[in-house]
Amino acid sequence: MNLFLDAFAWLADPANWVGSGSIPQRLAEHLRYTGLAVLVASLIAVPLGWWIGHTGRGRELVVGLTGAARALPSFGLLFLFVMVAGVLQREPASVVVLMLLAVPPILAGAYAGFEVIDRRIIDAARAMGMTEWQILWKVEVPLGLPLLFGGLRSGVLQVVATAVLISYIGLGGLGYDIVQGIELRRFDQMLGSAILIIALALLLDAAFALLERWAVPRGVRAGRLPEPRTAPTGRRATAESPATTEREEKN
Amino acid sequence: MTWVLNNLGLILELTLEHIRLSILPIVLGFLIAIPLGWVAYRYRLTRGLILTLVGLLYTIPSLALFVILPPLLGIGFLSEANVIIALTIYAVAIMARSVADALASVDPDVRQAATAVGYSSWGRFWGVDFPLAGPVLLAGLRVVAVSTVSLLTVGIVVGVQSLGYLFTNGYERGILASVLTGVVMTVLVALLFDRVLVLLGRLLMPWTRTRTAPLAKGAAA
Amino acid sequence: MIEFRSISKRFDDGTLAVDDFSLVIPSRRITVLVGSSGSGKTTLLRMINRMVDATTGALEIDGENVSTIEPVQLRRRIGYVMQNSGLLPHRRVIDNIATVPRLNGVPKKQAHERALELMDTVGLDRELAERYPAQLSGGQQQRVGVARGLAVDPNILLMDEPFGAVDPIVRADLQQELLRLQRELDKTVVFVTHDIDEAFLLGHQVVILEKGGRIAQKGTPAEILANPASDFVASFVGADRGKRALSIQTIDGAQVLVDGDGNLAGRLVEAGPA
Numbered sequence: 001m002n003l004f005l006d007a008f009a010w011l012a013d014p015a016n017w018v019g020s021g022s023i024p025q026r027l028a029e030h031l032r033y034t035g036l037a038v039l040v041a042s043l044i045a046v047p048l049g050w051w052i053g054h055t056g057r058g059r060e061l062v063v064g065l066t067g068a069a070r071a072l073p074s075f076g077l078l079f080l081f082v083m084v085a086g087v088l089q090r091e092p093a094s095v096v097v098l099m100l101l102a103v104p105p106i107l108a109g110a111y112a113g114f115e116v117i118d119r120r121i122i123d124a125a126r127a128m129g130m131t132e133w134q135i136l137w138k139v140e141v142p143l144g145l146p147l148l149f150g151g152l153r154s155g156v157l158q159v160v161a162t163a164v165l166i167s168y169i170g171l172g173g174l175g176y177d178i179v180q181g182i183e184l185r186r187f188d189q190m191l192g193s194a195i196l197i198i199a200l201a202l203l204l205d206a207a208f209a210l211l212e213r214w215a216v217p218r219g220v221r222a223g224r225l226p227e228p229r230t231a232p233t234g235r236r237a238t239a240e241s242p243a244t245t246e247r248e249e250k251n
Numbered sequence: 252m253t254w255v256l257n258n259l260g261l262i263l264e265l266t267l268e269h270i271r272l273s274i275l276p277i278v279l280g281f282l283i284a285i286p287l288g289w290v291a292y293r294y295r296l297t298r299g300l301i302l303t304l305v306g307l308l309y310t311i312p313s314l315a316l317f318v319i320l321p322p323l324l325g326i327g328f329l330s331e332a333n334v335i336i337a338l339t340i341y342a343v344a345i346m347a348r349s350v351a352d353a354l355a356s357v358d359p360d361v362r363q364a365a366t367a368v369g370y371s372s373w374g375r376f377w378g379v380d381f382p383l384a385g386p387v388l389l390a391g392l393r394v395v396a397v398s399t400v401s402l403l404t405v406g407i408v409v410g411v412q413s414l415g416y417l418f419t420n421g422y423e424r425g426i427l428a429s430v431l432t433g434v435v436m437t438v439l440v441a442l443l444f445d446r447v448l449v450l451l452g453r454l455l456m457p458w459t460r461t462r463t464a465p466l467a468k469g470a471a472a
Numbered sequence: 473m474i475e476f477r478s479i480s481k482r483f484d485d486g487t488l489a490v491d492d493f494s495l496v497i498p499s500r501r502i503t504v505l506v507g508s509s510g511s512g513k514t515t516l517l518r519m520i521n522r523m524v525d526a527t528t529g530a531l532e533i534d535g536e537n538v539s540t541i542e543p544v545q546l547r548r549r550i551g552y553v554m555q556n557s558g559l560l561p562h563r564r565v566i567d568n569i570a571t572v573p574r575l576n577g578v579p580k581k582q583a584h585e586r587a588l589e590l591m592d593t594v595g596l597d598r599e600l601a602e603r604y605p606a607q608l609s610g611g612q613q614q615r616v617g618v619a620r621g622l623a624v625d626p627n628i629l630l631m632d633e634p635f636g637a638v639d640p641i642v643r644a645d646l647q648q649e650l651l652r653l654q655r656e657l658d659k660t661v662v663f664v665t666h667d668i669d670e671a672f673l674l675g676h677q678v679v680i681l682e683k684g685g686r687i688a689q690k691g692t693p694a695e696i697l698a699n700p701a702s703d704f705v706a707s708f709v710g711a712d713r714g715k716r717a718l719s720i721q722t723i724d725g726a727q728v729l730v731d732g733d734g735n736l737a738g739r740l741v742e743a744g745p746a
Contacts, residue, residue: 003322070394071441073401075415076434079422083430124558127523127630128572128620129548142562161312168408169422178318182408191322194315205310217562219604 007191016192021176023196029172030200033163037098038106038156045103046148049110053144054136062111069104074162077101082169094166101162102155109151113144145215153208160201174200254428262417266436269413273400273444275335280342280395287343288350289376302348309344313337313402317409334406341402342395349391353384386459389452396444404437414440473499474520474628474660479529481515481685489515490685493529498677499627502654502661506671507681513664516685517630520662521550533628548572551621551629551659555636557613559605559620565591566601569619576624583623590619593657595649611642618650622657631663635670647673668709672697680705 010016016023052058077097085093117140125139164175174197181190255262291301311319316337321328324336357380365379366372381388407415414437421429452459474497481490490512497503505513518524519531522543531538538546559568567574569587574580591598594615605613614634621629631650635643651674654661665671671678672693679690682704689701697716700706710716717732720740727740 070397071401071438071445073404073415073418073434073437075401075404076418076430076437079418079430080427080434083422083425083427118558118561120554120556120558121560123523124552124554125560127521127547127552127554127558129544129546129575131544134575139560157310161314164312164314165405165408168419175314178314179408181318187322190318194318197315198311198319201310201312201315202307205307219560219562219564219606 003187003191006188007195010188010192011195023193026172026174026176026193027196027200030160030163030174033095033098033166033171033173034156034159037095037159037163038102038152040095041099041102041106041155042152045106045151046110049107049148049151050114050136050141050144052107053111053114054132054140059111062108066104066108069101074101074158075165078162078165078169087170090169091171094169094171098159098162098166102159105154105158106148106151109148109154110144112151113147114140116147117143142217143220145217146212149208149212149215153205153212156204156208157201160197160204164197252428254426255432258429262432262436265412265414265416266440269400269403269437269440270443272331272335272406272411272413273338273396273403273440276338276342276399277392277396277444279335279339280346280399281392283339283343284346284350287347289354291347291351292354298351302351305344305347308340313341313405314408316340317406329410331411333409334403334411338399338402342399345395345398346391349388349394350384353387353391354380356387357383382456385452385456389448389456393445393448396448397441400441400444401437404433473497473534474662475532476516476519477530477532479516479519479526479531479685481512481519481524482527488684490526493685493687495679495687495690497660497662499534499660500658501676502650502663502674503677503679504663504665504671504675505679505681506665506668506675508666510683511681512683512685513666513681514632516681517632517662517664520628520630521547521552523547548576548624549626549628551624551626553614553617553621553629553631553634555633557605557617557634559613559616561605563604564601565596565603565605565608565616568605568616569623571620572624586623587619590622593622593653594619609642610638611646614638614642614646615649618653622653622659626659628660628662631661633665634663636665636667643670650674672709680708 011023049062052062074097077100078094081093081097082090121139121143122135125135130138163173164178167173167175167179174193177189177193178197181187181193287301287305291298317333320326320337321330321333326332326336361383362375362379365375370378403411403413404415404418406413407419414433417429417433417436421427421431421433476493476495476497479490479493480488482488493512493516505516507513515524519526520533520538522538522541525539560571563571566584566587569590570578570580570583573583573586578586588598588601591601596612596615596619600608600612605616608616617634621631635646638646647670650661653659663671663674668680671680675693677690678693678696680688680696682688688708689696689705696705696709700709706712712732715731715733715735715737718729718737719731720727721730722728729737729740731737
């Protein structure tokens with residue numbers, strides 16, 4: 001276990017916390033890549049997913065996209081995009097890859113959030129005289145929010161994980177110390193930054209888990225507490241449908 | 252294209268290696284997940300605990316896991332076992348939830364009917380619950396297979412040979428064809444696993460094929 | 473008055489759900505459309521508030537062709553109650569009832585006051601106002617659904633198998649409530665069901681539908697029972713068997729009624745003032 005002691009010593013070393021290439025700088029880089037990729041991905045995927053969920057058109061697109069995204073090796077995509085874009089453009093190219101990875105889970109979350117809403121509720125809203133716009137904002141969005149956050153959660157985690165790999169192509173981020181550590185056989189540095197990355201992932205996961213829970217409308221939550229089976233949850237998400245918030249690809 | 256033709260031997264070798272290394276985590280993950288998922292399904296208290304735990308394991312980025320496992324388990328940093336164990340952990344993480352969901356998807360009426368006609372609980376699990384959970388299990392296993400194949404490529408960073416070699420080697424030496432071939436072959440291997448699983452599912456669960464047959468007209472509702 | 477004039481509906485997939493259907497639904501009465509699944513009864517009901525648009529033919533409400541009315545505006549004037557209530561799960565009971573008035577721009581306070589009154593009207597304890605739908609029993613949810621349907625004081629109330637998913641005792645209760653409400657509020661109610669007993673209990677006018685929305689017979693329950701227009705109707709209402717085929721037997725000098733299954737149904741007495 002003394003390897004772990006070394007790792008913590010590396011983490012605790014004040015020299016690693018200041019200046020160029022320091023831990024805070026790597027963390028900031030990591031969060032910047034992640035935030036940028038997820039933001040752009042959301043701007044594309046959320047409206048598209050909502051539109052598909054609301055109209056029911058293009059469902060196959062979501063199923064196909066999430067399926068295909070799982071099979072694509074993101075590690076390879078990273079190299080591919082950077083080589084095609086040129087080494088000078090490796091930063092935007094990497095962010096584009098990260099963004100592409102985040103789109104399927106967010107799209108699936110946005111879409112599935114609408115898909116699992118009991119059709120009778122939408123029907124009733126329409127029968128009462130809500131406009132399509134009102135159905136969207138007053139019924140579908142609030143009820144679909146938990147699954148959307150679920151999708152965002154897997155999207156963020158996937159991007160955080162893949163962003164570890166971008167150091168391999170000479171960019172920063174928390175993976176930098178791992179890749180450099182492997183080359184230099186510096187186990188304390190490798191292990192220390194691995195611990196840091198895991199902590200970051202768990203922290204983000206927890207934050208989004210809270211967000212997910214917070215997003216469940218109180219009325220829906222209220223029904224769950226006394227007897228979880230009575231609340232009609234609409235069509236059960238089938239195994240094949242993207243409505244299962246199965247985490248997407250990992251890295 | 253010339254690069255591909257000149258390196259057919261290498262590509263084939265790495266592809267076979269990739270397939271070999273993928274199989275073990277998928278099978279192990281499935282086997283370990285069955286009892287774990289069953290416990291999560293059966294006992295309410297453990298459900299949250301187990302599913303949260305596997306969820307957290309899944310959250311760990313792969314490269315970090317590859318780095319942290321060897322000192323934890325006392326295995327070689329560059330050993331195959333390192334990558335296989337890491338991928339098994341991810342497989343269990345996906346599959347345990349799948350097993351729990353799959354068992355919960357079995358119609359309780361069918362389950363009660365089975366008990367009523369005299370199945371023992373052990374017999375019922377293997378004779379009724381498990382096969383009826385099959386379609387959902389299969390869906391989970393397909394996710395496991397595809398993601399394992401894709402993740403294995405990262406193993407090259409800690410020196411485990413797979414199609415990932417085509418990425419790093421191609422990048423370092425500036426051969427786009429190598430990286431592209433790596434991506435294409437990884438996808439093909441993933442699709443191969445997926446197809447095999449679907450065929451296996453059809454073979455083992457013949458009743459799922461008849462499901463699309465039109466239902467007999469029910470009596471007046 | 474709601475009038476269907478030669479209405480046909482062909483769905484996009486080619487099925488003809490309703491074929492040349494004509495019917496007058498009188499105001500301030502309960503009209504029940506009854507039929508098995510596939511009879512087009514729900515389709516017909518949904519044409520009234522334009523959830524479904526007819527392919528051909530005209531549908532008028534008080535002489536006004538509904539196709540000229542903007543659907544959303546039309547729906548906000550017509551109450552709608554459906555099976556499983558269709559309540560919004562993320563809103564409290566009081567907000568659910570106040571939904572349509574709020575959509576129409578009624579201030580919140582006023583809409584809530586009205587919602588509380590409506591809870592009294594449908595026999596719901598005001599204490600339930602702050603609960604969420606999932607915290608109510610099936611019967612209570614259904615009452616909330618009815619209250620919501622009445623929230624804008626519509627002339628017309630459409631009810632699509634509203635009591636289909638509640639247990640028989642609660643259903644009987646709700647049916648009596650509906651009769652009372654209709655008497656008190658004088659609404660035009662169009663009610664869809666597949667249960668002939670419910671149709672006879674509630675309907676001033678009962679319309680029995682065959683496949684494709686063909687009217688097998690329409691009239692008061694008494695008229696239909698006395699003179700089934702066809703074998704289909706006779707068998708649908710069960711006029712020739714079971715508890716509707718009553719015969720008189722004399723036991724110890726008293727006349728008793730025996731049903732088709734041989735069970736004692738009651739005793740024959742002089743008809744009092746009806």
